[in-house]
Amino acid sequence: MSPAIVRVALPVPLPQCFDYTAESIAPGDLGRCVRVPFGRGEKTGLIVALPDAAELPVERLKPVIAIQREAPALPADWLALVEFTARYYQHPLGEVVAMALPPRLRRADAVAGAEADPLLELSAAGRQALADSKRESRALALLRSLDADGPSRRQLLRDHHGPAVSDALKRGWITPGSAADPAQMAGAPTLTDEQQAAVASLSEGFGCFQPFLLFGVTGSGKTEVYLRLVQQVIAGGGQALILVPEIALTPQLEGRVAGRFPAARVVSLHSALAEGARSQGFVQAMEGRADIVLGTRLSVFTPLPRLGLIVVDEEHDASYKQHEGVRYSARDLAIWRARQRSVPIVLGSATPSLESWHAAETGRYKRVELASRAVAATLPKVRPVDVRREKLQHGLSEHLLRAVEVRLQKGEQSLIFLNRRGYAPVLSCPSCGWVSRCPHCTANMVLHLADRRLRCHHCSFEAGIPLACPDCGDQDIQPFGRGTQRLEETLAERFPTARVLRVDRDAARTRSQWDALLEQIGNGEADILVGTQMMAKGHDFPKLTFVGVLNADSSLFAADFRAPERLFQQLMQVGGRAGRGQLPGEVMVQTQYPDHPLYQCLARHDFQRYAALQLDERKQARFPPFAANALLCATADEVGTALDWLKAARAEALPYAQAFGVMVFDPVPMRMVRLARRERAQLLVEAPARPALQAFLSAWSERLWALKPPRVLRWHLDVDPAEV
Numbered sequence: 001m002s003p004a005i006v007r008v009a010l011p012v013p014l015p016q017c018f019d020y021t022a023e024s025i026a027p028g029d030l031g032r033c034v035r036v037p038f039g040r041g042e043k044t045g046l047i048v049a050l051p052d053a054a055e056l057p058v059e060r061l062k063p064v065i066a067i068q069r070e071a072p073a074l075p076a077d078w079l080a081l082v083e084f085t086a087r088y089y090q091h092p093l094g095e096v097v098a099m100a101l102p103p104r105l106r107r108a109d110a111v112a113g114a115e116a117d118p119l120l121e122l123s124a125a126g127r128q129a130l131a132d133s134k135r136e137s138r139a140l141a142l143l144r145s146l147d148a149d150g151p152s153r154r155q156l157l158r159d160h161h162g163p164a165v166s167d168a169l170k171r172g173w174i175t176p177g178s179a180a181d182p183a184q185m186a187g188a189p190t191l192t193d194e195q196q197a198a199v200a201s202l203s204e205g206f207g208c209f210q211p212f213l214l215f216g217v218t219g220s221g222k223t224e225v226y227l228r229l230v231q232q233v234i235a236g237g238g239q240a241l242i243l244v245p246e247i248a249l250t251p252q253l254e255g256r257v258a259g260r261f262p263a264a265r266v267v268s269l270h271s272a273l274a275e276g277a278r279s280q281g282f283v284q285a286m287e288g289r290a291d292i293v294l295g296t297r298l299s300v301f302t303p304l305p306r307l308g309l310i311v312v313d314e315e316h317d318a319s320y321k322q323h324e325g326v327r328y329s330a331r332d333l334a335i336w337r338a339r340q341r342s343v344p345i346v347l348g349s350a351t352p353s354l355e356s357w358h359a360a361e362t363g364r365y366k367r368v369e370l371a372s373r374a375v376a377a378t379l380p381k382v383r384p385v386d387v388r389r390e391k392l393q394h395g396l397s398e399h400l401l402r403a404v405e406v407r408l409q410k411g412e413q414s415l416i417f418l419n420r421r422g423y424a425p426v427l428s429c430p431s432c433g434w435v436s437r438c439p440h441c442t443a444n445m446v447l448h449l450a451d452r453r454l455r456c457h458h459c460s461f462e463a464g465i466p467l468a469c470p471d472c473g474d475q476d477i478q479p480f481g482r483g484t485q486r487l488e489e490t491l492a493e494r495f496p497t498a499r500v501l502r503v504d505r506d507a508a509r510t511r512s513q514w515d516a517l518l519e520q521i522g523n524g525e526a527d528i529l530v531g532t533q534m535m536a537k538g539h540d541f542p543k544l545t546f547v548g549v550l551n552a553d554s555s556l557f558a559a560d561f562r563a564p565e566r567l568f569q570q571l572m573q574v575g576g577r578a579g580r581g582q583l584p585g586e587v588m589v590q591t592q593y594p595d596h597p598l599y600q601c602l603a604r605h606d607f608q609r610y611a612a613l614q615l616d617e618r619k620q621a622r623f624p625p626f627a628a629n630a631l632l633c634a635t636a637d638e639v640g641t642a643l644d645w646l647k648a649a650r651a652e653a654l655p656y657a658q659a660f661g662v663m664v665f666d667p668v669p670m671r672m673v674r675l676a677r678r679e680r681a682q683l684l685v686e687a688p689a690r691p692a693l694q695a696f697l698s699a700w701s702e703r704l705w706a707l708k709p710p711r712v713l714r715w716h717l718d719v720d721p722a723e724v
């Protein structure tokens, strides 16, 4: 009898899988990890097929070293998910698997039978103790909470009651629960009419594939709506997957979810978890021993045999897209998964991505709206501040400084929000508002300081840097945003008694630093906060009543067409930070373009109008969602090598480009040409729609793999790039 053949996906930068022989193989070995000889060493991969025939003559195949059979095999729908990811994002399957599988499973180490978090309930003795008790104690508080809310998970109880839990276990007052209902809810508020209506429309989607866009301002109670849907899913024996954009937001939500469903098994997954915890959570979910999985983008790859619902919170958030390695969008994959498994998916946001908004406008998604805040609070007053004729003090206008001063006198907090994304800077004129547009495209030309050129990243047109404004002759033209570096010092000089606190990635490198900062702010130990995008998300500061926004214009005219969309989202969010408590909030945006529609819509809190305007512009310019893009990026020891290879790659593309209706632009050096001692260049591919792009990329990437690059060159494709 000839040996069986297994096809293995290996984590190597090559497009194909590899065949090996195995002495005995069962159909259940599909989806198992395996150790195989590779080159001069060994590698661990995943069995992705059990083909009848190999691609090479069988006698040339090597035998596998070991198949790892202690851990459960990955299910077929999971294999289909990673295969789709590899195909869609043009990335080797073995590398997708290596990213999606927790390292312990991948390394084929035995995965310890993950101990579940037991459910604890009040025993008869416990009830007696509760009835007999006279004095207040920690134990009593524990017993009382179990009595009021029903059984609860040990970990959750420990978080709240500490050592009283083990103590009560020893005394026999609490015992592992017998048959508690994981769908049991504790402390749920009564839904508003609007929330109730939303839950009713959304639950119509159960049992079939239906994407919903839950459009509701911050504080409108979207999370509360998700939790009710989750409850229905668990009650029906299903599992729910909840995706959140940031690790920093998971503990907050985890606490809320675990507190609401004390008897449910909640697994939280994100990249900052220890290896052991990550593989345990993964296996618990895969074996159906978790009711709720919540986590960041990577958790979209969690196997869930009883999946009943997917929620993507803050669906517009850019962190759903991975920017290195496998450049996937967790939101988009979540939609694919929902379709694959015939379950509903709820995308929630106050400022949906224009892609999702367009899908709702055209009926592909169902829109469900929460128009008012769940707990009464007024929206902040937002206004643009014209800085064209004003002399700024290191980027700060007198208007803004006075607003800060008023807050200081009242003992309230201010936030100076500095828009400092890594957007490519364009040149602008402070007197007349001229910007460096490309004469051939709808794009703006980007300033490359290294060789003092302006370049269009679309069509690769180049020009020198003008000495004065071509429109009005002002010699003070400069990139947006210069002069804000000394912000903190300027504030400290102007307000010597105020406590100024900087909140950005540098000040909050670790989770505990970040928590400490949040606590400091919450306790009112700071008067003026200086922050970047980190400040925009998810936190409530009751004493914060004023937000001043600097350098917003740089996004208005950035070369990246998504920059204005992100600016609008960010300003809506950052504005939402002001006046969350009892005090009304105010937002001032410094700008040279006070009449710009973005600021006008923002002042009216009118997302819908803004979305309509932007979608119109995108349609005219043929940008997504009215087109689909990919970037081919190359890095080498010098940019010339990268450009040459990209030119060759472009030549390979031209024969099919026309057939698929695809535009392949000329390669351009990236603005930050040098990074980590390598130089980078890219070229843009523009297709009329995703299917055309996919068809083109499949054909083209075969040619790319065949194009032997110079030894120093690395390349990758970025499909649906976040920035172009």
Ligand code: ADP
Pocket: 189, 190, 191, 192, 195, 216, 217, 218, 219, 220, 221, 222, 223, 224, 225, 374, 375
């Ligand atoms: P979102 O997710 O839309 O920002 P949340 O669900 O977090 O909104 O709700 C915002 C706040 O309002 C939270 O403090 C939440 O507890 C509260 N809340 C939500 N719904 C209700 C309700 N029906 N009754 C009382 N409070 C509510």
Ligand code: ZN
Pocket: 438, 439, 440, 441, 442, 443, 456, 457, 458, 459, 460, 461
């Ligand atoms: Zn151009």
Ligand code: ZN
Pocket: 429, 430, 431, 432, 433, 434, 469, 470, 471, 472, 473, 474
């Ligand atoms: Zn000018």
